[in-house]
Amino acid sequence: MANIFVSGGTGFIGAYLVKRLIAANHIVHVLSRGSHASDSPQLQFYEGDITSAEAVQKAMQGCERAYHLAGYARAWHRDKQYYFQVNALGTQNIMQAAIAQGVKRVCLVSTAGILPPAVHGIPVNETARLRPELHTTYERSKWMGEQIARSYQQQVELVIVYPTKVYGPGPIDESNSATLMMRDYLSGKWHVIPGNGSGIMDYVYVEDVARGIELVMEKGRAGEAYVLGGEPASYNRFFELLKKLSQVYHPLFHVPVPLIYGITYVEWLKAKLGYKPLLTPEWVRKIPYDWSKSSEKARQELGYRARSLEEGMQLTLHWLKANPVEIFDDK
Template sequence: MNKKIFITGSTGFIGQKLIHALANQGHSVTALVRSKAKAETLVHPNIETVEGDLFHTDALERGMENCDEVYHLAAFASVWAKDDTFKKVNIDGTTNILDAAKKQGVSKVVVTSTAGVIGPAIDGPVNENTPRQVDFFTDYESTKHESEEQMRQRAANGQHIVIVNPTRVYGPGPLNVSNSVTKLVKQYIDGKWKFMPGDGLSTGNYVYVEDVIRGHILAMEHGRSGERYLLGGEDATYHELFDMIAEIGGKKYKLYKMPLGVMLTFGKVQLFLAENFGKQPMITPGWVRKYLYKWSVSSDKAQKELGYQITPLMSGIQQTVDWLRTDNR
């Protein structure tokens, strides 16, 4: 059955692919865009746009009129902000989306969060119910956590809301802050990446973007209201990741270990410049501290309840490198 769907964040890395997947399935999709110029990637007979942002309630309600489903992907995921942008976008903006959806009688809402809210793997791979054992490293994590808490309360009061938590997403798509892993892959195969973070043993979980797209759609179809689902891929240390990229790329480059102490000092200097002169930092101390931990993730819940499937990391990196060498040249 073809549905009417509203989506935010449709011009982002994940959003672009999700909205086209839904449109190609025959659904009528309305995308919230800040301007017509932002909608250049959304040309499709089944896609319409409505201009506005998360704080234009009239645009939200107009876009959701007669909609069956809402996907909320828009978020503020930068390294740093000089004001309360993280709270405004990630908490207040989400509240506006959920209020509009409730007012317009939308049946189901899927909201994109992040695996970072659960925290690092202290006692083995984390899952959806693993209690967080360390403080939040970034404002992005903490505001996403607070937003999730509010969503669970809404779900308990009857609104159908499902949360999805992707890990480190990579694959073909815009080389922006949301696709930093693919940017790293490109820099390495071009011989421009020179550093190994820390001792190279920090574990991350890497998920292919197409898996995340399918995971969103499966969460809408089968997800239980009030629940969250980790959309992960394979765990790998930095050593393993770079070795894999080198094997697929055909050339191994020497990497220089960047001690965490040096990275932390650099992060502190960057933060000082940001707070005192408004210069956007490359990294902050909070982001550096994440390298002290392993970030292993289990996606068993999504696999069992949603039918979620994982693309092997080697296969995903191969497809990414192939794309970088053809479509992105």
Template sequence: MAILITGSTGYIGSKLTAKLALQGHQVHLLCRTSPTLPHFQKPNIKVFIGDITDAESIRPALENVDRVYHLAAYARLWAKDASVFHRFNVKGTENVLNEAKRSGVSKVVYTSTAGVIGPSNDKPMTETDPRITGFFNLYEETKSQAEAVAMDYAKQGLNICILNPSRIYGPGLDTGSNPVTKIVELYMKEKWKLIPGSGNDIGSYPYIDDVVDGHISAMEKGRSGERYILGGVNVTFNELMSAIKKYSGIEKKLRHIPFPVLNAVSHLMLWNAKITGKYPMITPDWVAKYKYDWALNSSKAVNELGYTIRPFEEGIKETVEWVKQNRL
């Protein structure tokens, strides 16, 4: 029996595809266009042209499939047509799960985001802690709605668990879902010159290989109807930049930009995006998020899935070396 992956051309999906194929699994990929990635050109990888927003196009990819990883989503902060968030993240997820249930698959792993769980206050957030703010953007909101869809299917008997990865970094495709790696690259090219606000805001930074392994473990061990945070080490933005400086060997002064300034710039970029359609570098939603801490507690995934968290400096060092070899 084969494994179906949606979102295989994304940051996590491409790494997951490569690893499962290397392990000898038959892998089906649902793609809107034929992927050109060289590691997809293997005899045990079969590409099906389809779209998660078109339920009928999903069916051929599910033939002889026993397990499904659903990663496909619209994972950006802005779209000229705001309805794209609901169409891909909510309706697309409903289509995938409905077709998976109809075809009788044994297990689904759905990749959500830690953005759904929200910012932290006096302690790292767990899967069951109530959110302390509203949603900052349509991506978070629609992914939360998609989680509700997944939970409904779990109640109907579909074996499905949910994963909530946070600010992933490490080697891999530049898809927009790995901004930390992009910051490493821009800093080493001397194009990253700022720190938002004080830089003391906390984020949770998991290494990409740990997240991929967490997906594979979740397929084997994840309990139906449960969520699992795939976070990393909780560090400040200042600590992130210090590690990048240390392992790149590049010492460059960075300017702390006050949030009111960033907010004003982001509104100008958003205004320009609405007129030209050019994707904004930052948005008011992005600025608002960095005013909070986003510390996470991944102990549930560690205890139940055997999830591992790479030491932060080790991961940054490996990322810097990869950027040197592949991006500079």
């Protein structure tokens, strides 16, 4: 049993990780921007966020290990510097607090989005040369956060996680966009297949990622990063599987990428007026690529395993159908 700090412990992946840590009899300190009532004596909430060095220090007191999952992962913010304030400088606060509090080991959860697309269908691993011109503002800020974290790794053990596209039961928003597409398809709101449908994403079920993060903390080599992926699938494959498993047959239409770009410029004008855009050009330009990732390093070194897309999608559909309020609630 240990005292463990978790930032982002009320978020999509973080909530699953916290449950696992409690089940393993750890005392978990969760830093959260809102106030929460704990339903377990092993779970302690600390109000604040990672942009406050004081709040981070307070929440991390007495902890031996720290998981850093908190971040700003949405597709747009009216102030682009906010991404760096949260994802980069927030990470600096985490690392400095870990050193000050005598934390032995930190697991930083970054994103596989910083890695380049696959070439000739060969999945990309942790050593691939980056393609910064394809990075979104979010990904650039996460990369900066990783470099800041690495600058402290002579003072505290650091391990890094690169999850791919995470999906499954949980909050349905931009950080869980695959489940959002599934929900909207079931309710008849989603009729689009991006581009010609050949663009590939690597889909990983949320419970598998949470277990993988634990494995990285327990067994990962200090200073190393580990991709935690699942199964690559084209958009065409994703929606074929969704129809097959759900037995729901709504019409779907391929929308050319140039047309989607055109829509983003209308959305950009809306953003200038203070409205949140549905799409941004930096995310659209990622559509045609193959974002397959290799989790072989995590499999070989840590014993990481992830279920198939079909199994994970079936579990997610079962949850969506059992919780209809989640299907129709856009909040």
